[in-house]
Structure formats: C-alpha cells, structure tokens
Amino acid sequence: MEQLEIIEVIAVPKKKKSALYELWRRIKRSKLAVAGLVIIVALILTALFADIIAPYSYDQQNLKENFLSPSLKHPFGTDEFGRDIFSRVVYGSRISLQVGFIAVGISLVSGGILGALAGYYGGKVDHLIMRAMDILLSIPGILLAISIVAALGPGLVNLMIAVGISSIPQYARIVQASVLSIRGQEFVEAARAVGSSDFRIIFKHIIPNVLAPLIVQSTLGIATAILTAAGLSFIGLGIQPPTPEWGAMLSGGRGYIRNYWFMTMFPGLAIMITIFGLNLLGDGLRDALDPRLKN
Amino acid sequence: MIKYVLRRVLFLIPVLFGVTFIVFTLMYITPGDPAKLILGEQASADTIQALRQEMGLDQPYLVQYATYVKKALLHQDIGRSYVTNRPVMQEIMGVFPATFQLAIAAMLVAILIGIPVGIISAIKQYSIFDTVSMLIALLGVSMPVFWLGLLLIILFTVKLGWLPASGFTSVKHMIMPALALGAMTAAIVTRMTRSSMLEVIRQDYIRTARAKGQNESVVVLKHALGNALIPIIAVVGLQFGHLLGGAVLTESIFSIPGVGRLMVDSIKMRDFPVVQGGVLFIALSFSLINLLVDLLYAYVDPRIRSQYK
Amino acid sequence: MAERLLEAKDLTKYFSTKKGQLHAVDHVSFHIDKGETLGLVGESGCGKSTTGRVLIRLLEANSGQILYNGKDVCKYSSQEMKQARRKMQIVFQDPYSSLNPRLTVFELIAEPLYVNNVFKTKRETEARIKELMDTVGLAQRLITAYPHELDGGRRQRIGVARALALKPEFIVLDEPVSALDVCIQAQILNLLKNLQREFGLTYLFISHNLSVVKHVSDRIAVMYLGKIVEISDYKSIFINPIHPYSQALLSAIPLAKLDVKRERIILEGDIPSPVNPPEGCRFYGRCFYRQEICSQKTPELLPVGDGRFAACHFSNNLVRRSQ
Amino acid sequence: MNETPLLEIKDLTIHYVTHEGTVRAVEDLNLSLGHGETLGFVGETGAGKTTTALGIMQLIPNPPGKIIKGKILLNGEDLLEKGEKEMRDIRGNKIAMIFQDPMTSLNPVLPVGEQIAEMIRLHNNITKAEAAKKAEEMLETVGIQATRSPDFPHQFSGGMKQRVVIAIALACNPGLLIADEPTTALDVTIQAQVLALMKDLKDTYKTSMIMITHDLGIVAEICDKVAIMYAGNVVEYADKRSLFLKPLHPYTVGLFNSVPDIDSDEEELQVIKGLMPDPTDLPPGCPFHPRCPKAEPVCAKMRPASIEAEPGHFVSCILFGTNKDCEGKTHG
C-alpha cells in the first residue's frame, strides 16, 4: 500500500480553511452578496451603537422646531413633534432588527420543529402536520397577523408573534422537504450502519444539512417580517408610539408627504435599503450554499 | 384526471374546516364585543344582552362553531353581516370583482415584466443587463408597497395629472394599483424565472437541442422555457393566491373596495360572520388556485400528467 | 469444509409503493463462508443493494432468516443488534452521498468509534484513526479535510476506513468501485483484497460489473428481478454459465481483447418492473430459451452439482448443452 | 491515403476560466479521422474528452469555456472560422452528437417523435407532416414502434431513450457522429443492445464516428482507431490492432493493466499510482510524469512531441523515437 501515498506529493487537494471561511469565500465571489453583507453589518452596528450614533434621543420633542427641513443640525429634518428624524431612523434599526430576527426566530423554531417531525417520522405525522400547515398557509398572512394582533393587543412583542406565526408554514415546508431528502441520503444510512442513534442522526447529520436552505429562507424572512410589520403599522396595528419603528414613521408621515417629503423619505429609504441588503445577502447565500456548486 | 380533481375538491373540506376553526378561535379570543360595536356607545346593557342572545354569542364556544358549521353545510348559509345586515355572500361578492381585477392586472404586470426580464437575465448571466435587472427586481421587493403607492400617486396624479388617485372603475384607475402591487410580484417572478432558467439551461437536453443546430431563440423559448415553467407557475400561482386574499395596503392607498379592506374592516368591527365567510372564501380560492396550478403543471409537464391518471 | 459465517434463508423484502408491492428481494437463500467473498451481480434495480442492507438489518426483512454464526440476526434485540453491528459493516456505492459533507475526515472515521464507545480517551481514538488512515492509504494531513475537497478514490477510502473501524468480520461492499475511474477502481480493488487477506474479512461484494466481481470473488451469485438465478464458483460461471440470464449477461460484456469472437446473446426488451411480478420465471419475457412451463411455475434455486445452484426449469439441459 | 481526412484537429487548446483558476481542459491536441472510420477516444474522467467533442461542435459553454487556439478542419474547412449560422447548419446535419446520459438528453416535455422531427425539419425543407413521418421511420430504424412517437421520454426505459437519442443523431444522416459515452449509464444487457444497434447503423449509414468511452472493451468491439487521452492531450494514437497488441505509452499500458481480466486469474491489479493532476495546475513537462513508472528527470522539464513510433502509431513519450534526442527543449 505504500505505493498509494507516493502520489500525494503531486496531487495535493487545495487546502481549505473552516466551513465558515469556505462560506465567506463563496459569498465573496458575488459583489452583490458582499454589498448585502456590508449593508446588514452596517445596520447591525447602527443598531448596536444607536446611542452613540444618534445625536438626539428618539423621543425628544421640540414642538417649536417641527417640520424642519434637513440641515446640518438635523440631517434628516424633524418631524411633527420636532423630533430628530435621523435619530429616530437610527434607533429604528433596533426595532426593525428585533422584529425581523425575533419573528423569524419564532417561525424558524416552530416551523423547523414541525417540519423536522413531519419529515423525519413521515406517514401520518407528516400528513397531519403538513395539512395543518396548508390550512395556515391558506389564510393570508397579513389577515392572520391582523387577527392575532387584534386578539393579543398591539405592541412590539405581539407584533413579532403575529408576524412569526403567519410564516411558520414556509419554514415547516422547507425543513420537511430537506429532512425528507436528507433522510434518504446514503450518509444517514451510513451513520445508522455504524450504530448511530436516531438522536445523533438528527442532530449531527440531518440538522446541519438542513441549515443551508434555512439560512437563506431566514435572511429573506427577516426582510418579509420587517415589511409585514411596516404594513401592520400602516393599518394602525403596529408598534406603540413614540417607538421609532420605520413602518410606523413611514405610515405616520404619509399625510405630510406633499408638504414635508423628508418625513417619509428617510424611513422609507431605511426600510428599502435594509430589505434590499437582506435580499442581496439571501440571494448570495443561496448561491453560496448551493450544494450543486460544490466542487 | 377527473378523479384526481374530485379527490382534490374533497380534500378541500378538511382544509375549510381547519380554516374556519382557526379563524373562529381567533375571533373568539379577540377582545371586543360585536354587540357593543354594532349598538354603539350608548346602548343599554339590556339591549346589548338581547342582541348577544340573538346572535348566539352567549352560547359556549364550541356550540357557536357547531351552529355555524351546521348552518353553512345544511343551508349553505354563512350568515349576515353584523354591521350591515347584508348576507355575507353578498358582502364578499360585492368586493370580489375589484380584488380579482386588481389581482389579474398586477399579475399581468408581473408576468409581462418578470418573465422576459428573467429569461434575458438568465441567458446573459453575469452581464450588465443581468446585474441591473436583478438590482431593480430587488428594489421591487424592497419597497414597502404603500410607500410605492404613495409615490406613484404623487407622480402620476399630483405632478403629471395623468391618472386618478382613487377608485376602481376604469382601466385608468387600475394602472397605478396594478403597478404598485405588481412591482413586488414582478420582482419575485423575475427572480424565479431567472433561477429556473439558469437551472434548465445547464441541462443536457438543451445541449441536445443546440447540437441539432437549433437556433438560440428556439432553444431558449421552446426547450428551456418549456421546462423552466413549473417553478414559475408555482410562484405565479402562489402570488395570485395571495393577491386574491386581498392586498390590504394597496386597496387602502388607492381606495379600492376589495376583499382585503373588507376583511380588515370586518376584523376591526368584529363582524365575525364576514370575517369567517371572507377567510373561508379566500381559503377556498387559494385552494382552487392551487388546484389550478397543479393542473397547469400537468398541462406543461407530461411526467406530472401521467401521475394523475 | 469451510466454516459458515452467514446464511440467508428465504429472505424476502417487499416495498409498498403507490403502484403496489415492489418485490425487491423475493425468497432469496444463500450462504457465505468465513473469509470468502461472495459476489452479487445483476442489473440495476434487481435488488442487490436491498439484499445487502437486509443482511445487516439496515432494512427489516419481511420474512426469512439471517443466520450469523448460526444465530438469527432478525431476532436480535436492539442491544444485541448494536453489538452485532460492530461485526457487520457496509461500504456504500456512492462515495459522494455516503459521507456527510459537513464532517471532516477525522469526524467521519471517528463516528463508529464514538457511537460505540470504543475508546475512553481522545488520544486512543486519535491513534486508532491515524492507524486506520494508514491502513486504507489516506495521508495523515487529510485528517481535517472535508469530503468535497477529496476525489472519489480517497472518499471511498474513508468509507472503507469507517467500515474497518470497529474491526468487523463481515463487510457488505455495495458497488464500492462503480463510481470510480478504472485506475482508481483498480487501486481500491487491490486495497480491498489486501485488507481481506490481512484481517481475514468476509465480503459480500455487490457489483454490476462482472469483470470486477470475478476479480474479487470466490463465488458469484447472479440476481435477476429480486431472485437469485444462479450461484457458482467464480470460474465455472464464466466458463460455463447455466442460467440463460447468466449466459446473456456474460456474453454482453465487451472484452478489451481483440480476436476473441464470442457468440453474443442480445436480450430483447428491458428489465420488467418488480412491482407485483406475475407467477412464473421472472426472466420469462426476455428468455431465449423459454418454454410453456416457465410462465406458469416459478423455478426454485436448486443444486446442479459441483456446489453450483441454478433456478431454471431446464438447468439440467443447460448444464449439458454448454459443456 | 492522401485524400483529405474527414476531420482533422490541429493544436486545439480549450480553457475554462473559473474562480478556482484556469482549467486547461484541452492542450495542443492533434487528431485526425478518415471517412468511414470509427475512432475510440479513451481516457480517465476529466481527461478532456467531452470538451474536445464539444469543441468540435462548437458548443463549449462560454463562459467559462473558450477555444484558445487551433484548427478543426471538417473536410478541409476550418469550423472555427465559421459563423454561428453556418455552424448551426453543420450541427446535426454534418456532425451529430450523442450524449452520455439518455435520461437527461431528451427534453422531458416534448414527445419523442417531435424531438426527432425537429432535427429533420431543421435541416430539410419539408413539411411538418413529412417530418413526423420521417421521425416515425427513424424510430422504427432504432427498433421502437412508430406508434410510440407521441409518447414522452419518461414513458421509455433507459435503453429506449438512448435509442431515441441515436435516432435524433442519425436523422439527418450526418457525416460524423460523435458519441460521448453513449452506454455508460446503461445496464450491461441494454448496453449490448445499444452497441449492436450502433454498429449496425454505422455500417448502414457509412457514418464516421468518434466513440468516447473509458471502456476498452467497447473500443475493442467497434472502433478502428484509438486515441488515448490524458490531461487534455492525446498521448497515443493508433490503429486499434496496433494499440491493443502493442500499447506503447506507459499510461496506456497502465490503463490496460487496471482493467480486471475476465479470462485470467491475476491476484493483484497493476495499478497506475496516484490521480489525474489538478487540471488548473498541470505539472510541467509531460503531465503524466509524476505517475509514470518509467519517468526520467527530463520528463519533468519537457513536453514530449507526438512521434510516429511505428507506421500509423503515434505516441507522445520520450521513450520513443526522436523524443529521446530533444532533451532540454521545451515545447509550448
């Protein structure tokens, strides 16, 4: 067998770093994905350091200086209460990210568990869970969210729950399909052949392999959650004032759109850029995580 | 085929039960007494109580649901609106045409933009066109629809004076709402078309078609698009279903009396029969569209067709 | 007489499908002696892999017995089975999908050791892994590599190392070289033979490539549509195949030789579906030797002398005919 | 033998430019094929067989593929200088190609008859009905009932699908047929059916053929000439007989030794060590030298030229002919 190794000298497989590095390397290929990543990182930093970045508090009113156009003092102008729009947009990143992440967290965890159960056990369990998901899916998301907010009352937490619940089916479907396909792959059988328990198979073999589509879906899901939350604000079921939620700022400012363009423009742009970044990143991740591109 | 359709239609029954039950439960736990909302702030406790009794609201939860289901099944009666006292069916049918037209118009916008752009992007992958159109598509999904709607109104009504800002009575009225609503869908369709085409275009049978000496446009339109259609139909169907569920925001911005607004208003007014009936109706149309989509699959893909036999 | 390691009796595995019962393995009986290699050949979908999986209870048989050292494996409790698993291993066909893409070479080889608590310390485990990598000819520096960074040959070596980790007696090799290029294939075949010699392993070698099977096997079983149609020692089956299907199969192999003119039997038609197969010989539809009775009575796998078995109503005639 | 060969490839070089680097899939490849001949094209995975075939068809996916240089002469005319429109006339009509996997080479949403008819209509000026008729005849020719022409690919078995693919390829009676591993995906007995059919048809239609395969058995069975390919290059090119009886290149020898022999009883196969080199990073000199049992220091420096070691038997190795003498010189 010594002969087998001689050739290692010449045919060296390219040495690669960790999986994370590998992911970064793949994302890096697409300029758009990198742009998305930059936007999101910037957004997260803004949210983390909002206190430092924002020149004013988000609820500091000055009724005498309302509707000021953008200036050095107030880069995005002031709103009807004389609050600094720039500061509100900066603080708003916290809210939007919270809404996005927690709502997606809710749907990810519940959808993921349901989907995994359905996919792994198959048969009746699968049928039952997936039909329930069909039912949930056939109620329009925003209506479901409205009903839930109406039932639970408005507020940040309930909003996140509402948005979260209404997108459970999507995650359940993805996880179910992935689990189903991964369960059928030979490496799962190979794990069983060496004596691995179901538990180990699920956690060591199946879940890590389902993550890729889930990460993509979650990235896009955060975007949808932020948009849905904004939509709910528009119908008047959003977050309580004076919380600087972008959707609420946008819909609150809509009456002023013809007089004071900056009141809607900046929160609107903030939403747009955020969603844009998330989508760029999501698309990029989708490509980067695509197993077919693995060489 | 007929058997398949029948099976699917039968399958709707549990779905509809499920949907009504969920909505019923949600409405039940929602605070807000419809009797009070109807009677207004000055009604006496007695009249409210009397009305509650008349509406059956004093019954236990499951009895109320059972009564509803029984009436719906036995008498095809899904009740009358608490608010307007009109039959729920009439309420829904009153707003459905607008929603349907809006959905169709938005879908047309989405398809007419999304599919061609998606195809060109795919065959010119990594070109400037591809990058730019994908960026635009992404902007499409990134813009809150109500903001886009407002900006459209400012542009087309206020600044240019070309289009009316509200209502839904003529083609002219439909343009802006269809654009606002279609933008998001167009973006989704574009992306799906592109990725589906990219997937297909790498397939061996495309190479076969080229090896025959077939020219590129036929290869793309006949061989590639024909096979890329399934996922495109899927998103178009799904989106259409969602649109039929009511585009609350668009309807509100453009003052269009549609299903979405009816539902939101009814939820706000605790007009339970209308909410129930509306969701039932939406779920039904959603399911029917799914069925239609599946039948379309069978139409475009013989492999699926043979499964339905 | 050699010691019998494993015996399958009347093994049956059906799958329920939408269209009906799929007879993947249909009343199959054979045995494998200690230290020998039984080759299992047949065309795609004939039930080779299913047989292999049922043997080590990755799939539960519908009926039949699997005697391993005389004890029926099918009756093992899950605890006993876990013990037995250490003695019975499998190497899969596709080195691409049989390795979890998210685990490193180390983790992949460590898995059997870890889940069976073979070693107490990490050091011991590591030592064993290095030893295994040496055994199968994988360079130590690949220990942190991911499967997708490796070529098919190396991946298959990982598969072999995993199988060897628990020091098994018996390994099912499910087309271990089919996905590989000829040169790599030869490397792996040599490796497998060496390992067998070194550790006294017993193999069930599944393949659809007759020359490969012949190269490694002591005896060969030919399978057709869920049934074994012939079992012979590796030489006789090539010189003198009995079952008409075996004959056709052999004649169909293109030989890398000039001037060897063989009488080629081209079978008509395709392999029929294994779903609800009709009574009678499974090969009936394509057989060039079929008679009335073949469509009515299913032939049994019967001894035809010299330790050979065949399942054909006319095996006696055929034995003579081909002599 | 001084008439122009049907196909002549000169110094063909094809690269794929990818993120991982440039894959030099085909490098300075030379080859020729006479009228009515069948050439076996043998090599390991990644040797560049398919790339060469696609190069001839000019169907290299671009990006990432690009023909860097060379000539592909069909009846003396350089295909590389033809416009896309002219190429379309040639494809299918003068050169047809069969791909490896019949399962995926047919368009799943079109009836097979239509797929054959499409080819016919593209290159003949006939009506739809006539083309359909002709398609049915082609189906019969490959042994499928004409009544199955409205059926879809998924309704056929693998072997039948490959027959349909063959029917498409032969529908316009091309002068050159390139078959890229046409039976690799098929079962042995089905493979035998298909090979027999191909042999028949080749004789009837007098088509020249390039048969890409890694199965030397198939080569032995139906080829006249053999080209052995390694890392983007033809390392040995000869008459089948000459090659089988007396393989010259160490790689060819290794290849023969790797195949278990059905007739003999060898215990251990004599394998070629190692793996194909990384195509983005080919070793200098002879690409085979790191694996070559007969390698000499010079092999690492110089790329051996193709030498006619025996009449009609070309080999690129320093062990033979003048190559021995040009030590020190480096080629392209």
Next chain:
Amino acid sequence: GCGGGEKPAAKAKDTVIVGTGYDAKTLDPIGTNDVASSNVMLQIYQNLVQVNEKGEIVPQLAESYKKIDDVTYEFKIRKGVKFHNGEELKASDVKFTLERAASPLGAAVGHLFEALDVTSLKVVDDYTIQMKLKYVFPPFVATSLTHTGGSIVNEKAVKAAGKDYGQSPVGTGPFKFVKWTKGDRIELTRYDEFSGQKAAYKNLVIRPIPEVTNRAIELESGGIDVCYEVSTNDLKRLQENKDVKVLRVLDNGTSFMGMNTQKKPFDDVRVRQAISYAIDTPTVVDSVWRGIGKAAAGPVPPNIKYHNSALKPHEYNVEKAKQLLKEAGLPDGFKTSIWTNDRRERIDMATIMQNQLKQVGITAEIKVVEWGAYLEGTARGEQDMFIIGWTASGNDPDISLFAQFHSSKHGAGGNRAFYTNNKVDELLMKGRQMEDSDARKKIYFDLQDTIKADAPWVFLNNQEQVVAVRKNIGGFQPSPLGYHALYNIKFEGQ
C-alpha cells in the same frame, strides 16, 4: 387638471361627487348610528321635525306639533307627501317607524327612544299621531326625532324588503337611492316628486375615500366636488388653491383625555388636577390640529346650548402640578398608560402629552388599542388614562353630559372615566326633565363648573368640520353634526 377619471364638467354639470371618509354601513335608519350612514340617509329620508341653522326646531314632515301635557305630543303630518315608491305618507308609517326604532331591531338607535312609551303611539287619523313619553324628557323632540334614526320609513317598503331593507331604502327625501357599490360609491338620483325644494342637480354620488390625502388630491384634480374631513396637512394647500373653497364649522364634539377615576391614583382628585395642570392643552391642540378646531374649555362644546363661554382651557402650570402630586403623596410621579385608538391625531396628542407628563415625573406608556378592543377594555375599566371623543347628535347639553358623567352610565354606557359625583347625578337628572329656562341654564353652568373642578377629563379640543368644495359648488353649508345636507348644492356660474 383633468386627472379625475370621473366625467369632467364639460357640459352642464348635473352630478355631484362627494368624497367621504367611510362607507355607510346600512341605509336602514335604525340599523346604525354612524355619521357615514347618516350622511347618506339625510339625503334620502326626512324626519318629522328638523333643527335649522339657528338651532330651532322646525317642522319637516310634520306640519306642526304640540305638547298636550308634560309627556304627550301630537303631530300633524303634511298631506300629499309621497315616498320614493309612490306610497303616500300616512300617520301609520310614522307609528311603524317609531315602533320599529324602539324595538330590538333598532338597538343601534334604541337609546334615542328610551323615553318613548311605544304602546302609547296612537294614530288619530291618517295625518295625526300622538305619542307619550315614559317620563318627562323635554329634549325628546330636539334630539330623538331630528336624528336620522328617526327618519320616517314606509311600512310597505320595509316589509317588502325584509332583512335587505338596508340596501334598498325608500324615503321621502330629495334623493332616491339608485345603487350601492360597497366600499366604492353610493349613487342617488333626484326625486322629482319631492315635496319640498327640489335639488338643483340630478345625480349625487357619495364615494368613501379613506385616505385623507387622496381625498384632497381627488378634489384638487377634480375627481370629486366635495371633500369631507379635510386634514390639517391639506388645509393650507386647499385654502390657497383657487379652484377650491374651504368651508368650516365648529362641531358638537369634544376630544378629551379621561382618567379612570376609580383606579389608583386617579381616584385622587389632586392627581387628576395635577395632570390637567401638567398638560398644555393649547399647545397640544395647536401642534396636532394646526388651525382646525380649538382647545376645549369644558364638557359642553361651544355650539351646544348653555355652553359657558367664560370657561378657559386648563391652566398650564408645571409647578402647581408638581405641588399637587406632592400633596397626593406622589412627589416622584408614577407610571401609567394612555389608551388611544388608532386615529392619527389622537396618537399624536398622546405623544405630546406623554412628553409633557414626563416633566412632572409621570411616565405614561401609550397604548394604541384597536377600536373594538378599546371599547371593550375601556368599558371594563382596564384603562388608566384614555383619549376619546364625544360628539353630541343634537344641540341639547343633556346629550353632551348625561352619558358621559352620570354614574348610571359607567363603562359601556359612555362614562368611561367611571366618574361618580352625586351632585352631578342629581343635577343631570334634574336638567334633562326641565324645559329650557334660566333655571335650566343655571343647572348646566353649575355642572360645567363642578365637572371641571373634579377634573375627570383633560379637555383637549372641540373639533371642527372642515369641508372643501370645488369653486363652482354653491349653497353648501357644513353641519356641526358631521353629516351634511347635500341637496342644497347649486352649481355656480351655470
């Protein structure tokens, strides 16, 4: 601009398009009590009597009426009045109308007819009807009979239509119902046999356009002729627009921030007063309404009888507020919440007040509660502080005060502050049983002072009806009730 999709006024205009905020719920007078429905019904129906601009009761379908004793009224009905279906108006229709209104069917307007003794309705002859009240209640005629809930319907038409009457109304008014496209428009046409002054134009279209901005845009672009409820944001532009006239009238409504007087710490009058002092009402009102309406001074709006115009808005005095809090044992303030529904202006007012309350150490969380839940919650007394409005449907102070401050009306009845004051109860009871007089005036002045001192509410603003019309629209006068007579419209310059 000709941007509107509606017919531009090319020929002689005979259609008036009105943009409103909401769609009507039903056109059955007793089916609802909302402004949007009343706005349509006002054009279709008539009442026995009506209130003129001066606030006097004048006959409409009744020729005359007289009070026979404290609780008995007799109405003479005009002869020859025809319903839209051709039936002549008879006393029996009036009887039918009132019986129906007071029955459970009329629950939505039932409160208006609480005082009416239905069994006493007596058709004397075809054109005479008598009715008795259960107790002395002088505002009856002015409030109940003039309300659209008391619109006279045709017995035959109602019975024929059954449950669907709300979609096929038949009245005696100047306009006939034509078609109702839900959520989009209600079309009416002139009733040519109308007994009074016929409308000057033929078609009336009432379109709900919920987005205020859109409504204004539609008016500017000529898509509609009349635009209800102009928002503060659009007011200035519309006033400057030469094609548009803005008409305004102070309405009968008061917005206020109530405090749950039964909940700690609002059960302490000092805390309530402190809050009143802490809030700079004029600034709040001015910042939010910017020129529409005015800061409210007391519980009785300016247009209502016995409004005490001497009252001033709450004094803004942070020091006093702090002092009072200290006295109440809350020197560091406290945590509380302000409930509001999702009306933009209310949220805005809450936002500013939240900020002002912070100055005195009170931390108020704003809870925007969806309307249904809001009504339910405030009726149950879950709220601390809450913003809501109250619009009187007539000009009698009893309507403004009774439901809001009488202890029998706690919660759902209207008294969401759960205000209890025996003296107030007594005065309210007395006031509603008296005929107008100086004595009555005194009672209501007393009430206003007492309530203000008790500070269950922070009075915010008296709203204003701002209606903008195209320049060529004449004869239109907005009403404080929020629904306006459209039949008087004339096209000017035509």
